[in-house]
Amino acid sequence: MKDPRLENAGVDAWLVRLFDRIDEANMPWLMALCDRCEQAFGEALVDLVPSYTTLLVQYRPQQLTASQARTLLTDILADLAPDEAASAGETKEIPVWYDASVGPELARLEAEKGLTRDQVIEIHSGHEYRVFALGFAPGFGFMGSVDPRLETPRLATPRKRVPAGSVALAGRQTSAYPRVSPGGWNLLGRTPVTLFDPSRERMSFLQVGDRVRFVAIGREEFERLGGDTTPVAPVQEERS
Incomplete structure (x- = not known):
């Protein structure tokens, strides 16, 4: 993962772009990001929509401002590490x-x-x-x-x-x-x-x-x- 980007996706969502290419090796990173977002956003989290290279994070704007949500994501990305066991899936x-x-x-x-x-x-x-x-x-x-x-x-x-x-x-x-x-x-x-x-x-x-x-x-x-x-x-x- 190199230089992840945050892109505004409306008044209640940020798109985290972790990768530019589709690769099975992306999955542990995306799943780790999902887990960290669930922990950090708590009840303010509405939905997580992972894809091949990105994660859409939707939150409740009544509980978090866009700036606060961005700060949470920036902090998560600063020390994000893949968890192979957690991303194994069924x-x-x-x-x-x-x-x-x-x-x-x-x-x-x-x-x-x-x-x-x-x-x-x-x-x-x-x-x-x-x-x-x-x-x-x-x-x-x-x-x-x-x-x-x-x-x-x-x-x-x-x-x-x-x-x-x-x-x-x-x-x-x-x-x-x-x-x-x-x-x-x-x-x-x-x-x-x-x-x-x-x-x-x-x-x-x-x-x-x-x-x-x-x-x-x-x-x-x-x-x-x-x-x-x-x-x-x-x-x-x-x-x-």
Whole structure:
């Protein structure tokens, strides 16, 4: 970490920019900063929103002025040190039915990358990913980094409707859609896991810092676990 920057993000928030590049080594620093902010801000803290390189710190302006909040952050950054143990996160497994009917970009990846379908599945499911951020939709975890052999850009024209549980990748990121929504990521399969449930104590199945493995399962197991087998049509237009 070199020369972290504080950027004003409104009357009740500061953005702490710790890094300029996406790297898994950033995670211990970001998690240490989250822990220190929780301690220092106490009841004045509203929310912490970590991402690949930054942390948004939102506080109650009735309890802290912008100057006071900035001073707290400056003091934290002065002796911030990563805590590898605290940033380890939980290990989560996400079962996935990899199939062209629910993962229509599988065939295109095979053709473009010169890989068999089994190789695409093996590469995607054979890596442990870190959850760097939650966003776009509640419970949507941005995970990385995908093997360079599977790196591929987003679709030029997003789908208007991506089914819940769709497992996808874009660039060197991967994720799973928690709910039905529009989306422009490349679909590889589908998981039966409920990724977001507002009735749970932890509404999001994934948390920043978690380590995730995708586990390939067959259709029979997918259906047994409650998965939806409704197919998705492939996208025909060119990608950017």
